[in-house]
Amino acid sequence: MADYAHHTAGIGFSANPYRTDQPSEKTMAAQQHQNERANVHRAAHIAARLDRLDVWSLSYLFIGIIGVGFLFTFYDIFDINVSWLQSCVQLHSGCTPANAGQPLKTVLLLNLAGYAIGTVILSPIADRIGRKRMLMATLVLTGLGSLYNALAPDYTNFVIARTLTGLGIGADLAIVNAYIGEVAPKNGRARYTSVVFAFSAVGAFLGGFIGLFLTTPAAPWPTGLPFAIAGPHLEGSGWRWAYGLGALLAAFGLLMRFELPESPRWLISRGHLDEAELVVRDMELRAGHKKLLPPVPPASSVLPAVSLDKAPLKELLGSGFYLRRVVLLLAMWLFAYATVYGFSSGYTVVLAGLTKNGKPVYSPPEAGLIAVIGVLGIIAAALFAAVFAERMDRRFWLPFGTVVTFFGCYITAIGGQHLYVAFLGSAIIFFGFDVWVGPTYALSAELFPTRARGTGFALVDGVGHLGGAFAILVIAPRLEHMSPLQAFLLIAAFQAVAAIILQFAPRTRNVPLEKVSP
Template sequence: MAQEEEIKMIIARANRIPVWSLPYTYLAIIGIGYFFTFYDISDIGLAMPAIDAQFHIGSSLSLFLALSVGLIGYAIGSYVIGTVADIYGRYRSMILTMALTAVGSLGDALSFNVPELAVFRFITGLGLGADLNLVSSYVSEFAPPGVRGRITVYTFIVGILGQAITPFIGLVLVPVYYNGWRYLFGIGAVIAFIALLLRFELPESPRWLAAKARDIAGAKKVLEMMESTALRRVKSLPEPKPEEVTLEEQKFPTLYVFRRPYSVRLAILVVMWFFWYIGNYAFLGDAETILASAGFPVASSIRYIAVGAVGYPVGAAIMAFTADRYERKFVIFADTVVWFIGLFLFSIKTGLFIYLGSFLAALALGMYLQVAYTYTAESYPTRARTSGFALTDGIGHAGGAFGAIFLPILVASFSFAFGFRFIAVTGLIAGIIALLGPRSSRKTLEAVSA
């Protein structure tokens, strides 16, 4: 059989499987890595007030260390390791990303001056940026078309618990112990090392093996394991229906992204993520500090965000039932409407509204993130999926740096209400832009990325 026919058959065999065809423990393994990712996204904002006080670094440098250094590493890591994943495989790259985050987080905990902290925040960012990219692409390449959104959300539910639990851990540690911020990072390092060890159990993506590595034997071996697992869950599998597959010259992955239709999708998704990340990082990184600056005690500021953080897993759970039922881009828009309402309530700056607004903002984040990650990953072809995701997410993160820096300026220059209503609007703009993207729900990856 010609190589093109072999690849078409491998993809057809993968697409015919109607259920998750790997051990369910693999979802947990991926989820633990996700848990650390969201744990770290939250812990830096909780730790920085104590780090600032001990290192006497000043608010401007504190903000740069807390967000900008990590975001620079995030963008670089996402693209570089995403490109490595397209060339050398998803499996090796997912081991690398978790190793970087584990070392980085341990270094954060052991840092005793500003340069050390900056270096390890950068290393942590390298791993975090790439891991968010890789997990979404990896799970999408294994999940059946009809339940791809739901399966990716399952891993996300485990991960988003990190964002829900971290504020409570921070509340117990940071205001109480002098080295509480070190303990906070240390806990993250332990979680990351556990996730690293567990990831050695994962298989390589058969789609990548066939389409990029041309390793037909390796792809078939993984597929046989998937089919065997699936047959224990369903009585039989339908006959594979090969789709058209074009074997193109093996090029540097990024070159594919700048060809139509992917260049148009890149533009849409970059702008979508840019506007979303403005509010995402501003809220996650600045909310506690701005509340404290507005006269709320530090413990109360953390408590408002911690109680609201219950919304993260609730939002993810909602998406487990809706991510595949409705067209994904419409779901993304609806999520941003919830975000807009939540931030508008938060901006009123009274106790009950802060709690409710914090909950709805967290609910919107829990609903938006994994569905939008899945949507981004499935919009690009296998040969450049992680590279396309990396460019999209990496450039989009410029919005995160913008939001984190300018929200405090907007609050100081205008008002608390103006600042938080501004990021409410930018989130809604992201949802409107998503409506310009392709349809993807219940389609095979090859049909979406064609």
């Protein structure tokens, strides 16, 4: 008997079915309900502690880590803007600078389709398994796509590589913006989104400049780069080196992303409260070194994100509240990206294809140089938005950028073959179609709940990239029959429509995420 007692000791009440002190099913249900309420209260308390932090509370190194990934993705986007003329001649039979726009349509169309497909498929996984894991997975996918581009033996493989790259970039953009929105203070979400976006501006400039350096022949300034090295010694393969460098940037960014912490809001939404506690505690310590922390608001004032069993995409499309936001933002991004990609991916080809009195307005080296100088406007725009993003309502940045874009179009068009005027006008155009992107990225992420933020942003931004495909298929073929001013104004007109649509979005500046999107 003693042995039996010793054997059953510590097993619990379930070891002996004849015991009369076992709790009833009603008692067990009550206990479970009490535990659930305690977890909800704890989650709300952690969320309240996080929400009171009004300064950047992670290591500033993490901004650089995320930024390097963005630098690579935009390097890859803008690399093709200049390098395409050389790769097309080598890979596509009969391709010349005059007709390079036709095969480019297929490349850009499938690249943008990859954005839409990749972001809709991969971003919901980030809502399930976490931001950090998918941030690494998307960079692996994008880097492999860039390496495939560098090694592509023919046009078909080049197109496949661009599609693969698009799958990773589309998802990466969505997850990065969801992550930044969740770790930044409520009074700085647009600011820090714009700071990270500033890295993309550097990547865009590097992509354009390196493409110009490796894929165009040397030419006296200002008709080209005097130190460009495209020529017989590279055997027309400078574009391969450009994509290979992109793959190296991706590998570097991947190694750095291992250092990122998981999003505490995502951890709360999935019930990983112990892990969320550790991240928030570390954030509080960092914030406390910068300033005296305000008191924690009552937990009842915060509605913590709740993890639901239904798929994030199904939840968004099945809710009238969020479905209206999806439709609004999707329409806005479709029109906005028609302008963005009309300029960013096809600007060099558009410039090289412009004619006046039957003669080209700009030679290929001139067109490439104008585009690269224009990217300086993106750097200026990113820095401008990083400083002033929180000074103005998110919805007003797009109209502001639209006015600037139209002004740049006019300056570029009247410049004719006066290259310095074209340089100035191009920089103004690129400033105008880019200065609003950071704040609007922040707005798009804010309008969806944590449990489906990656999915929501992916849906509107990823599918919205098809607006860029519209620019390639519908707008581009009509440009060659227009004057420079008409061509530029047509591209910019879509941004104006997007600006009008965005005015119907709700205000989110300095509002807690749980209140904007419960």
